[in-house]
Amino acid sequence: MQLQNSSILPEQASNFAGGVDALTLYILGTSLFFALLVVVLVVIFSLKYRRKKQTEIGVPVHGSVPLEIVWTLIPLVLAMVMFAWGAVIYMDFRRAPSDTLDVYVIGKQWMWKLQHTDGRREINELHVPVGRNVKLIMASEDVIHDFSIPNFRIKMDVVPGRYTTLWFRATKTGRYHFYCSQYCGTSHALMTGWVTVMEPAEYAAWLSGGAQDANPAGAGEKLFTQYSCNTCHLPTGKGRGPSLVGLYGSKVKLADGTTVQADDAYVRESILSPKAKIVAGYQPLMPSFQGLVTEEQVLSLTAYIKSLQAPAPASEAPAEAPHMGKK
Ligand code: HEC
Ligand SMILES: [Cu+2]
Structure with a gap:
C-alpha cells in the first residue's frame, strides 16, 4: 500500500502481496490504536483522579452492563475480522489452482x-x-x-x-x-x-535456451535400470510389481480397500517407504530406496514414470528380457 515504496515493506510483486499487506496494516493499526488509547487514558486518569487531599476517600465502583457489553463486542468484532480475513487469504495460499x-x-x-x-x-x-x-x-x-x-x-x-x-x-x-x-x-x-x-x-x-540440460525422464529411465526397478516393474504387468505404465495421475486401489491419486507425493512415498501404501493384489516386497536415491533422483524417476503414459514402446521389451530370464 502506501508503505510499499518506503523501506518498511518491500515492493509488492505477486497476487498475494496486496491482501497480506492490507491485513498486516489492519492488525497493526488496530493494535496501535488500542495500545495508544490505553496508555493515554492511564496518564490522563492518573492525573485527573489522583488523590488531591489527605482525607479523600475513593468512590466505590458499581459497574455497568451496557459498558461491559460494548467493550466485549467491539474487540470481538475487530478480532473476528482479523480471523476471517486471515482465513480467506490462508485458504487461497494453501489451495493452488489447477493450471499451474x-x-x-x-x-x-x-x-x-x-x-x-x-x-x-x-x-x-x-x-x-x-x-x-x-x-x-x-x-x-x-x-x-x-x-x-x-x-x-x-x-x-x-x-x-x-x-x-x-x-x-x-x-x-x-x-x-x-x-x-x-x-x-x-x-x-x-x-x-x-x-x-x-x-x-x-x-x-x-x-x-537450455537445450543441453539433461532431460529428467531420460535420466530417470537410466536410474530405473540402475536400481533394478525394471526387474519387478515390467511394462507387461507380469512382474512381481505392478506395471507403472499409465500409473501417474491414475487412481490406485490399495490393499486396505482405499484408493489414492498417483501424484508426485504418492510416487515419492512408493519409492522411499513402499510399505506405507500397498497396491491391492501385490505383496509388500518392494525394498525401500530411502538413503539410496537422492531427492533429485526421485524427481527423475517420477519424470520417467510420468512419461510412461502410452502403452509400452516396443523397444523396451527386449531390454527387459534378460532380467526376466534371470528371475
Ligand atoms: C523386488 C521388486 C521391486 C523392486 C526392485 C522395485 N519395486 Fe516398486 N513395487 C514392487 C511391488 C511388489 C509393488 C506393489 C506393492 C507395494 O505397493 O509396495 C511396488 C510398487 C511400486 C509403486 C507403486 C505402484 C502403483 O501401481 O501404485 C511405484 C511407483 C514403484 N513401485 C516404483 C519403483 C521404483 C522407482 C523402483 C526402483 C527405484 C522400484 N519400484 C523397485 C516391487 C518392486
Ligand atoms: Cu536453509
Whole structure:
C-alpha cells in the first residue's frame, strides 16, 4: 500500500502481496490504536483522579452492563475480522489452482536446486513468466529449510521426508530476492537467490535456451535400470510389481480397500517407504530406496514414470528380457 515504496515493506510483486499487506496494516493499526488509547487514558486518569487531599476517600465502583457489553463486542468484532480475513487469504495460499506451471525445488545445505518440468535446471535462480500461476513442489535433502520470497509475501517450510508446495502468480517483471528463512547451519545466511520474472515471450526464449540440460525422464529411465526397478516393474504387468505404465495421475486401489491419486507425493512415498501404501493384489516386497536415491533422483524417476503414459514402446521389451530370464 502506501508503505510499499518506503523501506518498511518491500515492493509488492505477486497476487498475494496486496491482501497480506492490507491485513498486516489492519492488525497493526488496530493494535496501535488500542495500545495508544490505553496508555493515554492511564496518564490522563492518573492525573485527573489522583488523590488531591489527605482525607479523600475513593468512590466505590458499581459497574455497568451496557459498558461491559460494548467493550466485549467491539474487540470481538475487530478480532473476528482479523480471523476471517486471515482465513480467506490462508485458504487461497494453501489451495493452488489447477493450471499451474510446476517447478521442483530441492533445498540442501546450503543451496537451492530448481528444476522445471521440461528438465531445465537452475541453482539459486528461478525464472518464471509474469501473470502465470506457478507451483513450487519442494523437498529437502537434509534438514528443514524454508523458501521465502518477501516481494511475493509468501514462504513455506521445506521439510525432509515429504513434499511441501507453495504457489504464486507474479504480477510484475523484475528480479526479486529469495531466502532460506529457517536457520539451517553455518552457511544458512548464504542460502539465497533470485527470482527473475519475465514477459512470457522472453520466458519461452529463456526456457528453450537450455537445450543441453539433461532431460529428467531420460535420466530417470537410466536410474530405473540402475536400481533394478525394471526387474519387478515390467511394462507387461507380469512382474512381481505392478506395471507403472499409465500409473501417474491414475487412481490406485490399495490393499486396505482405499484408493489414492498417483501424484508426485504418492510416487515419492512408493519409492522411499513402499510399505506405507500397498497396491491391492501385490505383496509388500518392494525394498525401500530411502538413503539410496537422492531427492533429485526421485524427481527423475517420477519424470520417467510420468512419461510412461502410452502403452509400452516396443523397444523396451527386449531390454527387459534378460532380467526376466534371470528371475
Ligand atoms: C523386488 C521388486 C521391486 C523392486 C526392485 C522395485 N519395486 Fe516398486 N513395487 C514392487 C511391488 C511388489 C509393488 C506393489 C506393492 C507395494 O505397493 O509396495 C511396488 C510398487 C511400486 C509403486 C507403486 C505402484 C502403483 O501401481 O501404485 C511405484 C511407483 C514403484 N513401485 C516404483 C519403483 C521404483 C522407482 C523402483 C526402483 C527405484 C522400484 N519400484 C523397485 C516391487 C518392486
Ligand atoms: Cu536453509
